[in-house]
Amino acid sequence: MKLYKKLLYTMCMAGSITLTGCDDFLTPDNKSAVNDVEYFTTSAGLQALTYDAYAQLKNIFNSSDVTAYFNSGTDLYQDGRNDISAALHRWSNFTPENGTVKNFYTDCYDGIRSCLAIQYYAAQSTVSEDIKQKNIDEGRFIECLYYYLLVNNFGGVPLVTEYAKQAGEIKEQPRATAEAVYTHIITELTNIIDNNKLVVSSATKGGGEASIEAVKALLAKTYLSAAWDLKKDDYFTKAAAYADEVIAGRKLTTEFAKLWAADRSGDDNEEFIFDVEYDAENQHDKNDGNRWQSFFSNYYGGSEEGMKNGSSSFIPYMHALRNFEKGDKRYDATFMKTLLVKKEWDIKNGFKDEKGKPIGDYFSFYKNGGKADGKMVGVYYPAYWESDATSVAEWRAKDPENRKNTFIIPQNDKTAKMEPMSTYVKDLAEYPDGVIAKYDFDDASTQKLSWSVQPCRKFDDSQTADYNAGKSFRDLHVITLPEMFFVAAEAYYKLNDPKALERLNVVRERAGLTAENNIDLDIILKESACEMFGNGYRRMDLRRTGKLVEYNDKYNPHMIGTAAATIGEKLLWPIPQAAIDANGQLSMEDQNPGY
Numbered sequence: 001m002k003l004y005k006k007l008l009y010t011m012c013m014a015g016s017i018t019l020t021g022c023d024d025f026l027t028p029d030n031k032s033a034v035n036d037v038e039y040f041t042t043s044a045g046l047q048a049l050t051y052d053a054y055a056q057l058k059n060i061f062n063s064s065d066v067t068a069y070f071n072s073g074t075d076l077y078q079d080g081r082n083d084i085s086a087a088l089h090r091w092s093n094f095t096p097e098n099g100t101v102k103n104f105y106t107d108c109y110d111g112i113r114s115c116l117a118i119q120y121y122a123a124q125s126t127v128s129e130d131i132k133q134k135n136i137d138e139g140r141f142i143e144c145l146y147y148y149l150l151v152n153n154f155g156g157v158p159l160v161t162e163y164a165k166q167a168g169e170i171k172e173q174p175r176a177t178a179e180a181v182y183t184h185i186i187t188e189l190t191n192i193i194d195n196n197k198l199v200v201s202s203a204t205k206g207g208g209e210a211s212i213e214a215v216k217a218l219l220a221k222t223y224l225s226a227a228w229d230l231k232k233d234d235y236f237t238k239a240a241a242y243a244d245e246v247i248a249g250r251k252l253t254t255e256f257a258k259l260w261a262a263d264r265s266g267d268d269n270e271e272f273i274f275d276v277e278y279d280a281e282n283q284h285d286k287n288d289g290n291r292w293q294s295f296f297s298n299y300y301g302g303s304e305e306g307m308k309n310g311s312s313s314f315i316p317y318m319h320a321l322r323n324f325e326k327g328d329k330r331y332d333a334t335f336m337k338t339l340l341v342k343k344e345w346d347i348k349n350g351f352k353d354e355k356g357k358p359i360g361d362y363f364s365f366y367k368n369g370g371k372a373d374g375k376m377v378g379v380y381y382p383a384y385w386e387s388d389a390t391s392v393a394e395w396r397a398k399d400p401e402n403r404k405n406t407f408i409i410p411q412n413d414k415t416a417k418m419e420p421m422s423t424y425v426k427d428l429a430e431y432p433d434g435v436i437a438k439y440d441f442d443d444a445s446t447q448k449l450s451w452s453v454q455p456c457r458k459f460d461d462s463q464t465a466d467y468n469a470g471k472s473f474r475d476l477h478v479i480t481l482p483e484m485f486f487v488a489a490e491a492y493y494k495l496n497d498p499k500a501l502e503r504l505n506v507v508r509e510r511a512g513l514t515a516e517n518n519i520d521l522d523i524i525l526k527e528s529a530c531e532m533f534g535n536g537y538r539r540m541d542l543r544r545t546g547k548l549v550e551y552n553d554k555y556n557p558h559m560i561g562t563a564a565a566t567i568g569e570k571l572l573w574p575i576p577q578a579a580i581d582a583n584g585q586l587s588m589e590d591q592n593p594g595y
Contacts, residue, residue, distance in 0.1 A: 040117075041125040046135045049118045053142050054208065054276075056111040060149070061276045061476045062290045063107070064469075065100050067314045073548070074538040075555035076320040076529055078444050080298045080312035080453070090558045091566050096577035096595050105154070105576050108146045109170060112160055115143035120163035134197040141192060141210040144185045144218060145478075151181040152225055152540045155572045155592060158583065159184055174585040175575070182226040189219040203270045207475065208277030217246045217273050217479045220487050227494070228544050240491035240499070243484045246273070247503075252482060252510040257333040262366050262462035264474055271481040280463065280473035289464070293472040296456035296534050298447075300339065302467070305351035306360025307339060308455050309467040315453045316533070318384075318441045319555040321411055323529045326385040329512040330530050336457035340364050341378035344405050347422050351378065366462035376402045381454035384412040389433040408434045411454060415441045419449040444557040458534055477535055482507055486528045490545070493519055507531055521545050543571055569594035 039045040060066065071077050072088035079089075087094040088101075118139035122132045150157045158173035159181060176184075192198065192215050202209040220242035227235030252271065259266045267275070278289055297310025316335070324331045340361045345351055351360045360378065368375055380403070382392060387410030396403040407424055409416040414437035418424045427436045439446045447453055461472040485503045492500035505515040507527055516523060525547065528536060542548040548571060553563035574595040580586045 037121070037124060040121040041127075043127045043131055046118065046122060046125060046127065046132070049114070049121060050135045050138050053111070053114045053118060053139050056107075056114045057142065057145075057276045057478070058290075059107040059111065060104070061478060062292075063103070064291065065103065067295055067311075068100055069104055070537045070539060071314055071534075072539060073552065073556070074542055075551040076317055076323075076533070076538055077296070077314040078317045078447055078557055080310070080315040081448050081450060082311065082313040084313055089556070091570055094570060094574070094595075096574040096580070096591065098574065098576075101573045102576040102578055104573075105150070105579060108150050109160065110167065111146045112143050113164065113167065115139035115146075116160070116163035130197060133195055137192045137195055137197050138210040140188050141198075141215055141218070144188050144222075147181055147185050148218060148222055148225070151178055151185075151229075152537075152544070153573045154575060155229075156181055157575070158586070170579065170583050172584050175590040179226075179230055182222060182230065185222045186219065186226070189215050189222065193219075201270070201273070203273055204268055206268055206277050207272045207275035207477070210274070213246055214274040214479060216242050217484055220246065220484060220491075221479075224487050224491055225540075225544050227491070228546075233494070236491040236494045240488050240495065240497070243488035243491065243503075246484045247481070247488065250481070251506055252485075254510075256330050256510060257370070260333055260458050262370075262457070262460040262474075264461065264463060267475040272475065272477045273481060273484075274477075274479040276476040276478060278473040278475055283473065287468075287470045289461075289470045289473045290476060291469045291472065292459040292474065292476065292534075293461050294467055294469070295459065298453050298455070299450040300362075300455065301351050301358075301360060301450075304358060306342070306358030306362060307351060308336070308362045308460075310455055312450070315447060316456065317555065317557070318411075318413060320529060320533065321384060323526050324383070325513055326383075327512055328530060329510075330533075331383060334456060334458045334530075334533050335381070336362075336365070336455045336460075337381045337383070338365065338372040338377045339379040339455075340368075340372060340375045343376065345378055345407070345421070347425050350421055363462055363465040366460070372402075373399060374402065377406045379407045379409060379451065381409050381411050384410070387412045387435065387437075389435050392433065392435050406434070408436070409451060409454075410435055410437055411441070412437065413441050415439055415446070415452055417446060417449055418451040421451070442557060456534055480532075480535075482531050483528075483536075486524060486531075489519070489524050490521070493521070493524065521547065525551075 040049055060069065068085050068088050072084055077084065085100060086092040087098050119136050122136050125132055156176050156178040158170050159176035160170060160173055193212060198215065199209060199211045201213040202211045203213065220239050223235045223239035223242060226232060227239060254269055254271060259269055259271060280289065294309060294311045296314050296316065297308060298315050299310055299312040301307035302309035341351065342359045342361045351358060353359050364375060365372060380395065382395065392408055409418060416424055416436040417439040424436065428434065459472065459474060461474050464471045464473065485507050489500045489503040492503065501516060501519045504519055504524060504527060508515060525541060528541065542551055549563050549567050552559045552567065553561060556563065559566055572592045574592055575590060580588065580590065
C-alpha cells in the first residue's frame with residue numbers, strides 16, 4: 001500500500017483532532033475531549049506522527065525550487081525562457097537574505113521537528129517497545145536525511161535534538177561544527193541498524209518506508225561527504241563498505257528505459273531504495289501530485305497546442321548532452337527526441353489548426369509504444385552524434401511520409417533558432433536539407449528561446465497526460481541503487497582501490513557502453529551526470545569533490561573564466577540572516593565565509 005494512502009487513512013482515524021496544515025499538525029486545534037498526549041501516544045497516533053514526518057519531505061523534494069536546491073550553480077543546466085536564480089546559479093548578489101536558501105533551511109528544520117515529535121510522544125506511550133522503537137527509528141532516519149542535506153549545503157548548523165511543541169524559528173541553539181553534525185548522523189544511523197526494528201528493504205513495495213537498506217545507503221553517503229569535509233581517509237573505507245552492503249553483489253539488470261517508464265511501472269523497482277511516494281489511485285486530491293515532469297524542459301507551446309508545457313528553466317546545457325556517448329541507452333530514455341503532431345504545422349497557425357485547436361500530440365509517443373514509428377513528427381531533435389545532414393536524411397527515409405516536413409533542431413554545438421517558428425522556415429532557404437546549424441548552443445541567450453532544446457522526458461507521467469503543476473504521480477526517487485555504485489566508485493578511487501573501476505563499469509554496462517579502463521573524479525562525475533540527470537545532487541557532488549569552481553569556470557555559460565573570482569569563498573550557502581536574527585545563540589561570526 002502506497003505511503004500517502006496510508007497517511008490519508010491515518011489522518012482520518014485521528015477524527016476528532018482538527019489539522020490546519022503541515023506546520024500545525026503537531027500543535028492541533030483540539031475540538032474534542034481527546035488531547036494531544038492522549039492521541040499521539042496511542043499506536044494510531046504514533047503512526048500519524050510518523051506518516052507526517054514522511055509527508056514533510058514533499059516540502060523539499062516537491063518544492064518549486066527543488067531544481068535550484070540541487071542543480072543550480074553547476075555545469076549541466078542553463079536558463080530557458082525563465083532564468084535560473086542569479087544568486088544560486090551565478091553567485092550574483094548572493095546574500096544571507098536569499099529567500100530560496102531560507103526556505104530550504106526552514107523546511108529542513110520543520111521536518112526535523114516533526115521527526116523529533118515521534119520521540120517526544122513515544123516516551124509517554126504505553127504501546128509495545130517494538131512498535132514504539134520502529135516509529136522512532138523511522139523518524140530518526142528522516143531526521144538524518146534532513147541533517148545530511150543541511151551539512152552538505154551549509155556546513156555546521158544548529159543541532160536540534162529535542163522536540164519543541166511550538167513551531168517557529170530555532171531561538172536558543174548554537175551552531176554546531178560540521179564534524180558534530182556528521183557525528184550525530186553517523187551515531188543515529190548506526191544505532192538504527194543495531195536496533196534492527198526497520199524492515200530490511202521496502203524498495204519492491206514502493207520504497208516509501210524507511211528500511212535498513214535505506215539507512216545503510218544514507219550512512220554510506222554521509223561517510224563519503226564527511227571523509228572529504230573532515231579529511232578523514234578512514235571514512236572513505238566505511239563509505240565503500242556500507243555502499244557495498246547495499247549493493248550486496250547485485251548488478252543493474254533492469255533496462256534504464258523500463259526503470260524510468262512514464263507509465264509508472266518502474267516505480268517499485270528494487271533499484272529505488274527510498275522514495276517520496278505518490279499514489280494516484282488512492283490520492284484524495286488529484287491535483288496534489290508532483291511537478292517534476294515539467295522540469296528540465298523548455299517551452300514548446302503548452303497544452304493549448306498539444307505540446308509539453310515545460311518550466312523553461314534548468315534546460316540541458318550542451319556540456320550535459322556531450323557527457324552521453326554514442327550508443328548510450330540512457331539518452332533516449334532521458335530526452336524526448338521527437339515531438340509528434342496530428343497533422344503538419346503551418347506558418348500561419350503554428351501547432352494549431354485553422355480553428356485554433358491544438359495539433360500537437362506529445363503523449364501519443366507513449367501510446368505508440370514509446371516510439372515515433374508511423375506517427376507524424378513535428379520536430380526532431382537529433383543527438384550531437386546524429387545531427388549531420390546524412391544521418392538526418394537516413395532518419396527521414398525510415399518513414400518519409402511522416403517525416404518529410406519535420407523541423408530538425410540538432411542538439412550539437414550549433415542549433416536552430418525557432419522563435420518565432422517562421423524563423424525556421426526562412427532559414428530553410430539557406431539550409432535546404434533542414435539541418436539548420438547557425439546559432440551557438442552554448443550561448444545562454446540563444447537558449448532562452450522556445451523549442452531550441454529537447455524536453456527531458458525522464459519524469460513524464462503518461463497516465464495523467466497533463467502538464468499542469470501537481471498532476472504527475474510518479475514517485476520521487478531520493479536514494480537509488482545506481483547512486484550506491486557511484487558512492488563506492490568514488491570512495492574506492494580515493495583509496496586507490498581497483499574496485500573503483502569495477503563499480504563504475506557496472507553502471508556503464510547497463511547503459512550499453514564499453515568498460516572504462518581508467519578512472520578519476522571527472523570520469524565518475526561524467527557518468528553520474530548521465531545516470532542521474534535531473535534526479536541527482538549535482539551541486540553537492542561538485543562541492544564535495546572540490547570541483548565546484550572548476551566546473552563552473554569551464555561550463556557555466558555565465559561564469560566561464562570568471563568562476564574563481566566570482567565564487568571566492570562562497571562554497572557553502574549562507575546561514576539565513578533571519579535564522580541568525582531569531583537565534584540568540586547565533587551571531588554574524590557564525591556566518592559562512594564570503595557572506
